[in-house]
Amino acid sequence: MEEMRIVFAGFGGQGLLFAGKVVAYAGLIEDREVSWLPSYGPEMRGGTANCSVTLSDEPIGSPLIMDPNNLIAMNQPSLIKFENDVTPGGRIFVDTSLVNRLPERTDVEVFALEATNMAEDAELKGLANIVLVGKLLKETSFCSYETIEAAIRKAVPPRKAALIEKNLQALKLGYDA
Amino acid sequence: MSEKVLMKGNEAIAESAIRAGCRFFFGYPITPQTELAAYMAKRMPKEGGTYLQAESEVAAINMVYGAAAAGARVMTSSSSPGVSLKSEGVSYIAGADLPCLIINIERGGPGLGSIQPSQSDYWQATRALGHGDFQMVVYAPSTVQEMANLAYGAFDIADKYRTPVMILGDGMLGQMMEPVALPEPKTDLPEKPWATTGHQGKRAKNIANSLYLDANELEQSNIERFKRYEVIKATEQMSEEVNCDDAEIIVVAFGASSRIARSAVRAAREEGIKAGLFRPITLWPFPVDALEATKSHAKAYLSVEMNMGQMVDDVRLVVRDSAPVEFYGRTGGVIPTPVEVLEKIRQINEGLGE
Numbered sequence: 001m002e003e004m005r006i007v008f009a010g011f012g013g014q015g016l017l018f019a020g021k022v023v024a025y026a027g028l029i030e031d032r033e034v035s036w037l038p039s040y041g042p043e044m045r046g047g048t049a050n051c052s053v054t055l056s057d058e059p060i061g062s063p064l065i066m067d068p069n070n071l072i073a074m075n076q077p078s079l080i081k082f083e084n085d086v087t088p089g090g091r092i093f094v095d096t097s098l099v100n101r102l103p104e105r106t107d108v109e110v111f112a113l114e115a116t117n118m119a120e121d122a123e124l125k126g127l128a129n130i131v132l133v134g135k136l137l138k139e140t141s142f143c144s145y146e147t148i149e150a151a152i153r154k155a156v157p158p159r160k161a162a163l164i165e166k167n168l169q170a171l172k173l174g175y176d177a
Numbered sequence: 178m179s180e181k182v183l184m185k186g187n188e189a190i191a192e193s194a195i196r197a198g199c200r201f202f203f204g205y206p207i208t209p210q211t212e213l214a215a216y217m218a219k220r221m222p223k224e225g226g227t228y229l230q231a232e233s234e235v236a237a238i239n240m241v242y243g244a245a246a247a248g249a250r251v252m253t254s255s256s257s258p259g260v261s262l263k264s265e266g267v268s269y270i271a272g273a274d275l276p277c278l279i280i281n282i283e284r285g286g287p288g289l290g291s292i293q294p295s296q297s298d299y300w301q302a303t304r305a306l307g308h309g310d311f312q313m314v315v316y317a318p319s320t321v322q323e324m325a326n327l328a329y330g331a332f333d334i335a336d337k338y339r340t341p342v343m344i345l346g347d348g349m350l351g352q353m354m355e356p357v358a359l360p361e362p363k364t365d366l367p368e369k370p371w372a373t374t375g376h377q378g379k380r381a382k383n384i385a386n387s388l389y390l391d392a393n394e395l396e397q398s399n400i401e402r403f404k405r406y407e408v409i410k411a412t413e414q415m416s417e418e419v420n421c422d423d424a425e426i427i428v429v430a431f432g433a434s435s436r437i438a439r440s441a442v443r444a445a446r447e448e449g450i451k452a453g454l455f456r457p458i459t460l461w462p463f464p465v466d467a468l469e470a471t472k473s474h475a476k477a478y479l480s481v482e483m484n485m486g487q488m489v490d491d492v493r494l495v496v497r498d499s500a501p502v503e504f505y506g507r508t509g510g511v512i513p514t515p516v517e518v519l520e521k522i523r524q525i526n527e528g529l530g531e
């Protein structure tokens with residue numbers, strides 16, 4: 001299967017690390033090699049937050065992704081920061097509720113989605129991250145739909161189990177968009 | 178082994194240590210090891226253990242000293258500057274021949290340095306984490322699974338040789354998540370007849386101490402300890418080799434940088450360069466015997482580290498004049514890329530053709 005090197009990037013609080021965790025769990029469930037690495041440090045407070053997730057059939061070298069083949073950008077600074085790192089032929093998913101320009105690259109596939117507005121309209125505020133995971137799955141088929149549902153059930157901590165259903169709705173919203 | 182779960186390296190060490198019977202954790206927060214202490218704060222009370230955030234690193238290591246003297250499985254964790262603060266206590270623990278586990282999730286240095294991943298405490302860990310005649314076993318895991326496995330086994334080694342043991346990780350390994358299968362909880366912990374548990378008038382008293390006013394007595398104590406070190410060197414060396422059997426260029430790397438080196442070696446092989454990876458898992462004792470065996474066919478060595486060149490000293494001590502030993506590193510918290518390492522391998526390979 002295609003190696004997935006995904007950078008999830010945006011503001012702290014948008015759930016990018018959680019979205020990455022869902023994708024990582026999907027890889028674990030399908031018994032692939034998996035790594036998840038967050039950015040950590042002062043930049044996480046109110047600034048940009050990002051994480052690198054790799055799903056591979058080979059043992060993973062560096063978990064820090066310098067050449068993503070998929071980028072999920074949930075704010076403008078992240079798009080500017082990572083757009084040029086995406087490998088030619090790669091994919092950029094942009095939350096156009098929050099980013100007011102599209103990628104300038106022409107050698108990548110661009111998927112523009114008003115994820116934040118879609119989530120709010122569906123009373124799923126704060127779940128734009130999972131809407132984008134749904135879109136990522138739709139466009140890349142990196143795992144089965146059953147797997148990603150199971151991954152959400154695993155990634156949501158037990159004390160927040162009430163949110164599983166909303167996460168599944170957000171997933172479908174993005175998948176069907 | 179249980180079902181695989183996703184865990185950060187920091188968390189996997191903590192959970193695995195609890196399963197190895199560790200019931201005392203004393204520490205002080207510092208990035209990038211904080212999740213380890215946080216995990217312990219949550220889990221330890223549920224296991225009937227003690228988690229205590231001390232007033233300082235110096236206090237924390239002395240609490241470790243006390244718990245170790247009383248025969249408990251005990252650990253502390255920190256990151257580079259915090260480990261330096263603990264160095265006096267570690268020396269006392271080594272001088273008193275007590276077992277414990279010390280975790281260093283390294284960040285860039287010297288000084289307060291950066292909070293990004295680094296391997297620049299290699300010298301400190303393998304040469305002198307404190308004053309006086311002592312060494313300690315140092316493990317360098319390269320995956321979250323290995324962090325769990327080594328933390329689990331480290332307490333047995335510490336008890337067996339009555340020595341502090343260190344796991345030397347870094348911010349990358351501590352922060353990243355990978356699937357991990359956790360070991361089963363241990364129930365058969367060793368007896369510690371030397372522990373200061375109260376003699377109730379039934380045996381001679383046990384003393385935990387590192388002060389000797391008689392120089393000859395201290396000399397004997399140190400000689401006895403170094404005899405144990407000889408046993409450790411003869412029996413506890415660990416390393417992994419990837420494509421080393423026919424390798425002309427052997428890349429030596431540990432921990433996080435070995436992951437990058439592994440990718441570079443794979444890419445070099447795809448270009449027809451006979452490269453291999455030699456990965457020390459014990460940094461002390463350095464895996465001298467296995468590295469020595471590669472000298473029969475290796476034409477050059479390359480040490481790849483996240484520092485200015487520290488382990489390369491140990492590689493040179495083994496290789497001596499049988500082949501050139503080169504170094505490539507990034508430091509300060511910068512992580513080298515496989516492309517950079519591959520370029521260095523290519524350069525060495527061109528040199529071999531001349």
